[in-house]
Amino acid sequence: MSEGIWLWLTLLAIGSTTVLTRGSFILLGEKGRLPPALQRALRYAPAAALSALVVPDLLIDGGEVSPFNPKLAAGLVVIAVALRWRNPWLPFLLGMGLLLLMRKGLGW
Amino acid sequence: MESAFRRGAREGLRDFLPLSVGLVPWAMVTGIAMRSIGLSPLEAMGMNVLVYAGTAQLGTLPLIASGAPLWLIFATAMVLNLRFVIFSAALAPVFHGHPLMRRLASSYLLVDGLFAVGADKLIKADDPHWRWGYYIAPSVYCWLVWQCCTLVGVLGASVMPRDWSLEFMTTIALTVMVIPMLRERPMWLAALVGGLGAVLLRDLPLRMGLIVGIALGIGAGFLAERALSGRAPR
Structure with missing residues (x-):
């Protein structure tokens, strides 16, 4: 992990994407318009990105x-719990509990 | 006689209040997750203020932890935030004619929940003072709730044992975020291709596999949508 000034620069770079994306059209005013095809394609970005981050983490050990x-x-228990119940705490409690039980209790 | 700004602010807060309760666990988990990769409390809260986007924060944490190159961290944050381009395009007329500083603040404060709850009313309302009140009051309130609850998580992480695999909280959070998106089949395909692509391409140089996987996922979802709509009866 980077330290000190480099870490802060990294955080600033991540933060810049917040303003760049949220501000894109609000700052431009009504000069710009988003092509409909691009708008539809962008809808898939969060699902593809979240999954690309999570799946390797779950599958690779x-x-x-x-x-x-x-x-x-x-992770599979977390998915099942999140599908079944709306309580926002439950996936974290059960997911962490199960992982700790398997790692610490069973030494897996 | 109450001003239009205050009426807007009151209505905005009332509409957003129920949703803000749901922020609490997310903010606390984000606080714990940031500490779990070794950020100090100051660095964690710095990230929280600078980024102010839970998904981008949680999504970049594993990359920061593993010392990924800056461009990859930046690109991943960008992709995770891309949905806001759509929100920004939809809300742009609402801020037409507002001074630049106001539009800058409004951009920084634009979050999913507020868009979901208020976009409709904002776009339909005529009075610019009412609109400004309706947008800015719940936005500032949301920012305060997020910062305070994250701080609780950041400080709470200090008393948790170091060897509790707390970094797994990030994985759980990202998993729970993706689930409600998977209602449509093209979304499913985007997630499947993105996830498996990132696994299969993980040995590409410069950790390109993540970005290529995401791009493939977006492409797969888009093409599936076109194929499905082409077959549907008109």
């Missing part, structure tokens, strides 16, 4: 693709 690992097991 110790550098290898592994269909049996504690993170994936806990």
Whole structure:
């Protein structure tokens, strides 16, 4: 992880995307218009990006693709819980509880 | 006689209030997650103020932790925030004629929840003072709730044991975020291709696999939407 000034520059760079995207058209005024095809394609960005971040984290354990690992097991429970109940705390409590149980309790 | 600004502000707050309760767990989890990768409380709150976008914050944490190159962190944050371009385009007429500083502040404060709750009324309302009140009051309130609850998480993380795999909170949060998006089939495909693409391409140089995976996912979703709408009866 970068430290000190580099970390702050990294945080500033991430923050700049907040204003660049949210401000894009609000700052431009009504001069710009978003092409409809691009607008439809952009709808898929969050789902594709979130999944691209999460799936490797769940599937890869110790550098290898592994269909049996504690993170994936806990992740599947999180998905099931989030699909079934609307309580926002539950996926975190059960997911973390299960991961800790498997890692600490069972030494997996 | 109450001013239009105050009437707008009151109505905006009333509409947004129920939703703001849902922010609390997210803000606390984000606070804990930022500390779990080793950010100090000051750095964590600095990130929270500078970025003020939960998805981009949580999504870039694993990349910051693993020492990913700056361009990759920037590009990932950009993709995670791209949906705001759509919101910004929709709301632009609302801020027509407002001074630049006001539009800048409004841009920084634009969040999903507020757009979901208020976009309709904002676009339809005629009185610019009412609109400004309706937008800015709940926006500032939302910012305060987010910062305060994140601070609770940031400080709370200090008393949690170091070896509790707290970084997994980030994975849980991102998983829970993606689930409600998967109602339509093209969305499913975008997520599937994005996720598997990132796994299969993970050995590409410069960690390009993540960005290429995301691009493939967006393309897959877009093409699936076109294919499905082409088949549907008109």
